[in-house]
Amino acid sequence: MRTLPPYATTGERIWFYTFRVICFAIFFFLLAPILIMIPLSFNAQPFFTFTREMLTLNPDGWSLRWYQDLFGSDSWMRSIRNSFLIGIAATILATTLGTLAALGLSRSQMPFKGLIMGILISPMIVPLIISAAGMFFFFSSINIAQTFTGVILAHTALGVPFVVITVTATLVGFDHSLTRAAANLGASPTRTFFKITMPLILPGVISGALFAFITSFDEIVIVLFVAGVEQRTIPREMWSGIREQISPTILAVASILVLVSIALLTTVELLRRRSERMRGLSPG
C-alpha cells in the first residue's frame, strides 16, 4: 500500500487517500497542541487565543513580555535552578547505581534474576501516587522530607529503571569474549571496564541517563508530596500556575521546555543509531 498499483479499483483508490488523510490527522493531533503554544507565548495580550493583531502579523500583537516576566521572576528562576540541581544529582546517582546493576544482571551467574529485575523496575510500575504517599511518610520519619536530599533520593529511585533497561539492552548484544581477551592480555578489571566495556555500553548509559534526567525534570507527584517550598521545581511551579492563575508566562516556560525536549530527543535518536551501528544490528 506504499504506492498505488496501476490496476487499483476506485474503491482502493478512495481508501488509499482516505487512509493517508486519517493518518495525517492523527499526526496533527499529536503535534499541533504542543507546537501551538510557541506562537501563543509571544502574545502581547494576556489571552490564550490568537488576537486579531497576531493573525494580521501586526508587530504590536506580538511581544516578549511573558519571557521578560519569566526571567524577571524570582520564583520561576529558583524553580529552574532547583529542577536542574535535582535532575542532575538524581541522574548521576541513578546512572551510577543503574549501570552497575545492569552489568551485574547481565552476568549469567546472577542468582534470582527475575525477582531482582522485578524490584529494580518496580518504581516504573507502581502508580506515582502510591510511591509518593509511601515516601511522604517514610521521608518524614527520617527527617528528609522537605529537603533536597529527599527529593533527589526519590527521583533517583524513579530514574533507575530506565537506566537498568537501556543499559541491559545494550548488553544483550555485548560480546563477553572482548573483556576476557582484555583480561588475558593483562588488563586490570578497572582498565578493562573503562577501555572495553564502557565505550560499548556508553550509548545505553547516556540514553538511560537522559531518561533518568527527563523523568526527574518532568516529575511532579513526588514533588507535591515530598518537597517543601524551597525545593519547588519547574513542574511544581507550573502546577500552581495552572491551578491558580494561568498567565501566558506558563506558555513561555512550556515553549522553552518543548525546545529542551526537542534537543533531548535528537540526542537520544543519534545515540540509538550510533549504538545500533556499532553493534551491527542495523545498517543505520
Place this chain on the structure above:
Amino acid sequence: MKQRSLKVIGAGSALSLLALGAAQAAEDPVRLTIVSWGGAYTASQVRAYHEPWMEMNPHVTIINDDGSANALASLRAQSQAGNVTWDLVDMLPSDAQLACDEGIILQIDHDAMLAAAPDGTPASEDFLPGSLGECFIPQIVYSTIISFNTEMFPEDAMPQSIADFFDTEGFPGRRAIQDRPAANLEWALYADGVAIEDIYDVLATPEGVDRAFAKLDTIKDELVFWTEGAQAPQLLADQEVAFATGYNGRIFDASEVEGQPFEIIWDGQIVEWDGWVVPADGPNVDAVMEYLYFATDTQRLADQAKFISYGPARASSAPLVSTHADLGIDMIPHMPTNPDNYFSPIVLDNDFWTDYGDELRERFANWMLQ
C-alpha cells in the same frame, strides 16, 4: 620574624573571630517559614507584616509557603516525624482547634504574648468576641460570598440574592462552587426558605441534610467545582462560569485591582475568622513570638486592610482602616463587616462542622461524583 608574624596574624584572626561571634550573637540570621494561602492574601501579609518586620530586623528572612490548604496534614506529618520545619501557619479556627486538641500547635496566652491595644485594653478583650481560640490568634474576619461576572447578565437583570443563584431559569449560566460542603449546604437551606438562625439546627437532622442536597440537585447540571481560592476569580474571568462562590478579598482583588467586571452578592455572606497558629517544636519559636507580637498589633492588622478587603480582628483596628495602598479607594465599603454588607450574614458554626464535618464531606464528595 616568621613566628612573630604568625602570632600577630593569629591574634588578629582570633580578634576578628571574636568580633564576628559577638555580631552573630546579636543578630544570628533567622529564616522563618510562614505558611499561608497564597495569591492576593499572602501578598497582603507580605506588605503589611513581613516587609516592615524584615526592615526592622535585617537578620530575619521570611520565606512564604502557600501550603495552608493542606496545613493540618503537613503539620501532623511533621509532628509525627519530630521534624517541624514550619514556623508559623495561617489556618482556619476549626482546623486550629483540631490541631490544638492533638497537641501539635502551641497554646497561646493571649494577654502575655500579644500586644495590648494603644489605649491599654488587653489583647483578650481587644480581639472581637468569640474570635480567640486556645491555640489560635485571629487576624481577619473574611466572608465566603457569591459573585458574578456582570458581562454575562443584561444590565437590568443582575442577580441580587442567594435565591437568584439557585434560579437557573431566571439567571442562566454555569456556577462554580467549592468542592466541599461548608457554605454550600448553608446556602442551599437559606435559598430553600430556612431562616438564618435555624440553618444549623435544620442541618443537624437527616431530613435537613436531604433537603439541602435536594436543593443543590436543582442546579447540579450547571455546577463546576473549584478547590483553591484563586481558581474562583479565574473561572469567572475566563467566563467559564457566570457565578462563582469565593472569598470576598480575592474577588475584591480581581475586580478592583485587576479591573475584572465582578460584583459581590452580600446576601447570605458566610462569615468566619482566619488567623495564626504556632507549630509546637518549631525551629525558631522565640523569633516567631517576637514577630507575632508585632504582626498582630492594632496598627498592623489595620494595615493589612490597605491591601485586601478583610476586616481586622481587633476592635481597636477598625477606626484605623483607611484607603487601599495602591488604588487609594476607601476600603470600608468593601469590608464584610460594613453594615451595608452585613445585613444577612451567616456566621459559620465551627462546632457544627467539627461534629458533622466528616460525614457531610463524605456525602458531598459522593454527591459530586454521582
Place this chain on the structure above:
Amino acid sequence: MAQADAGGIPTASEHEPRRKLVTADGTPLKRALQRAERRRVLAAFGLVAPLLIFLLTVFIFPIGQMMWRSVDNPQVVNALPNTLQALRGWDGQDVPGEAVFAALHADYMADQDRPRREQAMGPLGIRLNYELSAARGAISRTGRNVDTFEAPFREAFLDAHRLWGDPALWRVIQREGRPLTAAYYVAALDREYDADGNIVQRDENRRIYVSLYGRTLALSLGITFLTFLLGFPIAYYMSILPMRQANLLMICVLLPFWTSLLVRTTAWIVLLQQQGVINTLLVSVGIIGDDGRLSLIYNMTGTIIAMTHILLPFMVLPLYSVMRTIPPSYMRAAKSLGATPTTAFRRVYFPQTLPGIGAGAVLVFIISIGYYITPALVGGQSGRMISNEIARHMQQSLNWGLAAALGTMLLVGVLILYWAYNKLVGADTLKLG
C-alpha cells in the same frame, strides 16, 4: 556462558581421563571451579547490591510501611486500656455501667499526666470519628473539663456529651479496641458495620469507592481503546514507509513522548477552555454561537482527550516495532490466493500484530489506571479517578488509613496487570523511544 568461561581453563581430560584434575598450583580443578563460580556470583551480586539496597530502603520499604497503615490501629488501645478491660463483659446492647465510666475517667486522667505530645486522646477522637460522626467532638469536649468530674462518673459523662449515652459509640470502641483493624478496607469497599457487627452495604448516598474504581476502570479501558484506534493506523502507515521517511514521522510520536506532562496538559487547557483556541475557532467559523461555547474541559471529556494524547506514544511504539517485523509478502500471498484486501488484513495481517497490541494496551492501561496529574488539572469532578481520591484522603480529609487501603487495592490491581504483561511480552523487552 558458564561453559564458555570454563573453556578458558586448560584441561587435559581428553588425554588422561582417570587422573584427578588439578590447576597449575595443585588445587583440585573441581574445587577451583566452584570457588571461581562462587566468586563470580558474588561479584555479580556485588554489582547489583548497591542499587538493590537503595531501592529496598527508599522505595519498597516506604510502600510496605504505607500499606501497613491500612490495618494499623493503635489509637484505641493506646488511649483506653482501662476502659477496654472494663468493657470485656459488656453485652453490646445498653449503655455500659459505672465501672466502665470510672475506667474511662481513669484513662482520661492518665492521659492528662502524659507530656502533651504523647497524649492519646486527640488521635483517639480522630480515629473514632472515621467510624462515627461527632465522636471527635465528644472526646475533645469532654476532655476539657474531665478533671472536675466526680463519682458517679456515669452521669457526669452523660451530661458532658450526648454520645456517651449512645451504645453505637461503645460498640465502635469495643470493635476497634485491638491493634489491627479491617475497618479501612470495609470503608474502601463502601461497607460498614451494623449494630450486630455484621458487614453491610452503606446507604446509597454514601457509596463512593466501588463506583469510582468502576469509573477508573472504564475510563482507562476507554482511553486504551482510543489510543489503539488512533495508534494502529499511524503505526501501520509508518511500518510500510521506507525507513528514512518513517523515522521522520516517528519524530511526531517521540516529541510528545519527550515533552513535559505539565506542558502537554497546559496545551490542552489552552485549546479546550471556553475562551480557548478551539471554541474561538468554532465561533468565528460560525459552527457554534458565542453563547453556545462547548464545555470541553474540567469534565470527563477533558480527561479523555488529554490522556489519550499523552498516552498515545506508549501504544504506537510497541505496535510499530511489531509491525516492522511482519513481512509484506504475507499480505501479497493472501491476496494472490484470492482473499479480498479486507479478508487478507483481518485473517493474515491483524493476528500478527496482536503481541504489539497486547503490549501497548497493557502499558497504556497500567499507566492510566494510576493517573493523577491530568485528571486533577483538567478533569473537574466527572473526570476524577481513584488516584485523586487517594490524594484527597492524604492531604485534605487526612484519613491516612483509608488512603492506604485504597492505595493498596490499586497497587495490587496494577501488580496483577503487570504480571500479566510480563507473561505476555516480558518486561525487559520494553522499548524506550
